[in-house]
């Protein structure tokens with residue numbers, strides 16, 4: 254996905270503001286937009302460009318049909334919790350539509366229906382239960398049909414969620430950024446927050462050594478880079494894969510489609526860039542799925558192959574696969590995002606994280622809810638999204654995810670991925686053992702070797718090479734680093750250490 258991003262400066266002096274927002278994805282930019290509209294002075298910083306994180310990789314289904322499903326949400330959060338979940342996600346769809354209209358943002362926003370159908374081994378009962386749970390949650394116009402509206406493929410029974418939506422996320426964020434700048438906000442790119450401290454005022458220190466003092470700080474970095482432990486025990490990072498296939502225009506009804514297995518497939522149609530299809534005869538069918546825990550597999554080729562095979566079996570009109578990409582999704586153990594005051598003793602630091610596969614609506618809810626909290630207004634969704642909540646009924650998933658993390662520390666005791674550096678092809682990397690140390694070795698396209706410690710600076714797990722993205726990915730909480738060790742995704746906030754300054758092997 255591509256859209257013209259505005260050219261924005263980096264922070265080059267110390268600054269003071271009402272609210273500093275770290276992260277210019279859907280959560281950070283929506284928060285900035287709504288706070289600036291409410292008259293607050295805002296500064297947004299991002300260490301890349303607007304939308305350069307997961308929002309730019311999103312397939313952008315905008316939906317209240319939550320991927321963990323209402324049957325489960327009701328079990329964990331009760332009937333009232335499920336009602337607030339449905340209400341807040343529906344409000345987020347409406348809010349995106351109204352902002353796009355009010356600000357005249359040409360972002361291809363379109364209302365479409367959504368269809369949830371069964372996986373091969375799944376039973377009709379799943380949909381019958383989900384229908385009842387969705388109705389109890391207040392989504393009373395959801396209905397059970399005998400099949401999704403696809404003439405060429407009998408999906409079997411399907412739930413129809415009317416009036417969901419889709420859009421182009423980068424075009425939307427660019428529209429929000431124009432409005433924030435118009436309302437007096439400041440946005441800085443290529444500015445990495447290296448330290449975030451509570452206080453009156455709270456303080457962000459950038460990697461260039463500048464400080465931004467603010468009454469409040471919102472950490473909207475997808476996964477928090479300020480909280481070291483608490484939130485990361487309650488959520489886990491997963492890698493998800495997407496293909497974009499060319500299909501003749503009109504051959505598939507425009508809608509959102511999902512199936513029920515875990516991981517599930519998510520499907521929608523998207524306009525082809527006019528440069529690639531001047532006579533507008535085609536559309537792009539976007540299909541995602543094949544998720545795995547970040548840093549725990551490196552078989553992207555196989556995942557893309559499975560996705561293409563699955564797609565071609567069901568959508569015979571596919572002419573060619575034109576795009577492939579992957580991204581990271583943060584799964585909270587109790588299925589709802591963490592939006593609100595940072596857990597612990599912080600008074601002036603807020604977070605938005607744990608989006609699951611519904612980050613476009615969760616990010617918009619973050620904007621609405623955080624604006625209310627910063628402005629001292631009451632919001633009925635506060636408790637459901639409270640980052641400090643403990644959902645006892647999710648204890649099983651909590652233990653499973655944390656045992657999985659504990660198991661990753663075994664990588665300290667294993668050998669090298671390769672027998673010799675000669676086995677590392679140009680453009681790829683491998684972790685090698687040197688004495689007690691583990692080294693992340695990258696051979697660039699020219700054949701030159703670059704070394705960093707393979708020890709993640711977050712909580713000292715050993716990173717793994719991700720050949721599809723050319724990154725070092727941490728299997729514990731999803732930190733990612735570019736081939737030279739610079740941080741791409743938190744929770745790590747600093748690069749992979751230089752080889753001789755790595756954390757001691759005993760840590």
Ligand SMILES: Cc1cc2nc3c(=O)[nH]c(=O)nc-3n(C[C@H](O)[C@H](O)[C@H](O)COP(=O)(O)OP(=O)(O)OC[C@H]3O[C@@H](n4cnc5c(N)ncnc54)[C@H](O)[C@@H]3O)c2cc1C
Pocket residue numbers: 275276277278279280281298299300301302303304305306307308309310311312313314315316444445446447473474475476478493494495519541579580581582583605606608609610611612613614615616742743746
């Ligand atoms: C392939 C894929 C498909 C998806 N499909 C859907 C979908 O169909 N529907 C849906 O609702 N959701 C979907 N999601 C989820 C959704 O896209 C994300 O949850 C959402 O976009 C995250 O938004 P965000 O603002 O929290 O984070 P991001 O968009 O990642 O923004 C965080 C920003 O913080 C910046 N940052 C990080 N650390 C620092 C630092 N230390 N200093 C400064 N800046 C920093 C990053 O550069 C980044 O720009 C999908 C995700 C993926 C990966």
Ligand code: FES
Pocket residue numbers: 709710711712713714727728729730731732743744745
């Ligand atoms: S992300 Fe937590 S140890 Fe690496």
